[in-house]
Amino acid sequence: MSNPPLTPASPAQDPTPDQNSAPQNAQNQAATSVQASVPTGPQADFDIGEEYGTARKNLPPVWIVAICVAIIVIGVGIYAATHRAHPLSTGSIDDVVAAAMPDQKSVMVAINVTLHNNELKPAWIKSISVSTDVGGTKQSDDAAPAVDAQEYLSSLPALKAHALQVLTTEMRINPGEQIAGTIVVSFPVTADAFAGRKSLTVTVTPYDEVPVVLTK
Numbered sequence: 001m002s003n004p005p006l007t008p009a010s011p012a013q014d015p016t017p018d019q020n021s022a023p024q025n026a027q028n029q030a031a032t033s034v035q036a037s038v039p040t041g042p043q044a045d046f047d048i049g050e051e052y053g054t055a056r057k058n059l060p061p062v063w064i065v066a067i068c069v070a071i072i073v074i075g076v077g078i079y080a081a082t083h084r085a086h087p088l089s090t091g092s093i094d095d096v097v098a099a100a101m102p103d104q105k106s107v108m109v110a111i112n113v114t115l116h117n118n119e120l121k122p123a124w125i126k127s128i129s130v131s132t133d134v135g136g137t138k139q140s141d142d143a144a145p146a147v148d149a150q151e152y153l154s155s156l157p158a159l160k161a162h163a164l165q166v167l168t169t170e171m172r173i174n175p176g177e178q179i180a181g182t183i184v185v186s187f188p189v190t191a192d193a194f195a196g197r198k199s200l201t202v203t204v205t206p207y208d209e210v211p212v213v214l215t216k
Helices: 021-037 048-052 062-083 146-155 191-195
Strands: 089-100 107-117 123-134 137-142 178-187 199-206 212-215
Touching: 089 191, 089 199, 089 212, 107 123, 107 146, 107 191, 107 199, 123 178, 123 191, 137 178, 146 178
Parallel strands: none
Antiparallel strands: 089 107, 107 178, 123 137, 123 199, 199 212
16 A cells, blocks of 8 residues: 655744835834924914013113112212212402512412311312403413522512411411412513403312312
8 A cells, every 4th residue: 555645834924024124114104293293374473572571662761761760860860969079168269469570571370268178188289270251361370489589579679568377289288277378480571561450360279189270
């Protein structure tokens, strides 16, 4: 008895799905999701003015700005008033004596002045100047140093008759102190012209303070 022929078995099917199909399916799902998320209706207009705002919306009301400006102006005014330099003193021109210079068309003048220090601290004189208006022409001169002033007073007896201590720069005036002194200056005018002057002004300037201006 012969045996039947053997039929070769079919190869077994691999149950594992195709490895390339999974990433492809994931990409398809992602593309579908993105398409679904993109709006298909009408787009809203974008207003950059609303994004950044306007001066009307961002700035405070005008009346608040005006009040702030007024407060700043008042504060600056108070600071300027309390920190400004104050006058050294009150004072006066007490006497004026002029003498013609020999053989010159000029006049030497001795001026007696009084100064009172109204400050609570000592003051030192920085400069002294005198100006005059003679016939519509302005003339000015700085006060002579003490040594020169003494020589002028000695050589011109008319000036020395009423002279006091010479008032010069760097002189100290204590708080509340009153001093009187003589200033000696010269002008290129005749004695008669000076006698008919329109004005005479003495300016005493202390350190770190406003000048004291005396007129006669």
